[in-house]
Amino acid sequence: MPRILLLIALATLVVSAATKEELLQADREFGKAVAARGVDGWVDCFAEDGKMFPAGGDVVEGKKAIRELMTARFAQPGFSLHWTPLGAELARSGDFGYTYGISESRFTGKDGKTIVATGKYITVWRKGKDGAWKVVADIGNAAPRKPSN
Numbered sequence: 781m782p783r784i785l786l787l788i789a790l791a792t793l794v795v796s797a798a799t800k801e802e803l804l805q806a807d808r809e810f811g812k813a814v815a816a817r818g819v820d821g822w823v824d825c826f827a828e829d830g831k832m833f834p835a836g837g838d839v840v841e842g843k844k845a846i847r848e849l850m851t852a853r854f855a856q857p858g859f860s861l862h863w864t865p866l867g868a869e870l871a872r873s874g875d876f877g878y879t880y881g882i883s884e885s886r887f888t889g890k891d892g893k894t895i896v897a898t899g900k901y902i903t904v905w906r907k908g909k910d911g912a913w914k915v916v917a918d919i920g921n922a923a924p925r926k927p928s929n
Contacts, residue, residue, distance in 0.1 A: 800868045800877075803905055806913035807865040807879040810903075814861060819854040823847045827906060827914035835921060858888035863901060875907040883920055898923045 813821030823843050832840040832849060840849050853859065863883035870877035883899045901920035905913045 799870055799874050803868040803870060803877050803879060803913060804865050806905060807863075807868070807881070807903060810915070811863055819847060819850045822850050822854075825915050826918075827908075827916050830915050831917045833917070833919040856887040858886060858894060860887075861885045876905070878902055878904045882923065 810825045813825055815821070823846055826843055826846055828843055829841070830843065830846060832846055834840060834849060840846055861883065863881055865879045865881040867881070868877055868879045880902045881900070883901050885897045887895055889895045899920045899922050901918070903915055904917035906916045907913050
């Protein structure tokens with residue numbers, strides 16, 4: 781009997797690890813979509829009822845409102861946004877979870893110099909009936925600035 785319990789426990793760990801990796805891959809694919817298609821790639825990765833929590837602003841809800849918010853950001857001269865997921869956690873059900881990581885955005889300032897902003901983020905995901913992961917909530921904030929030498 782103990783061997784059966786051990787096998788069940790091991791099978792559960794393998795499934796959990798595979799599912800976490802699946803969620804991390806969804807986050808990586810989100811980044812690739814944004815790099816390739818800009819604001820369209822951003823919006824396409826959100827669920828219809830997705831929400832964003834911009835710093836200093838109201839909650840933005842739904843793809844249309846998210847597109848409006850992000851169109852202005854992506855329109856900034858020299859704008860780019862890249863991030864690296866560092867981890868993922870999943871609900872026991874396997875259809876809800878979050879990823880977290882570090883980000884970097886760049887844009888050209890009024891003086892023509894590149895401005896680099898680093899940050900950290902958390903993105904909440906829900907797996908649809910079709911098996912696709914979609915963003916249901918996203919928030920990021922500035923990382924502490926490192927002193928320059």
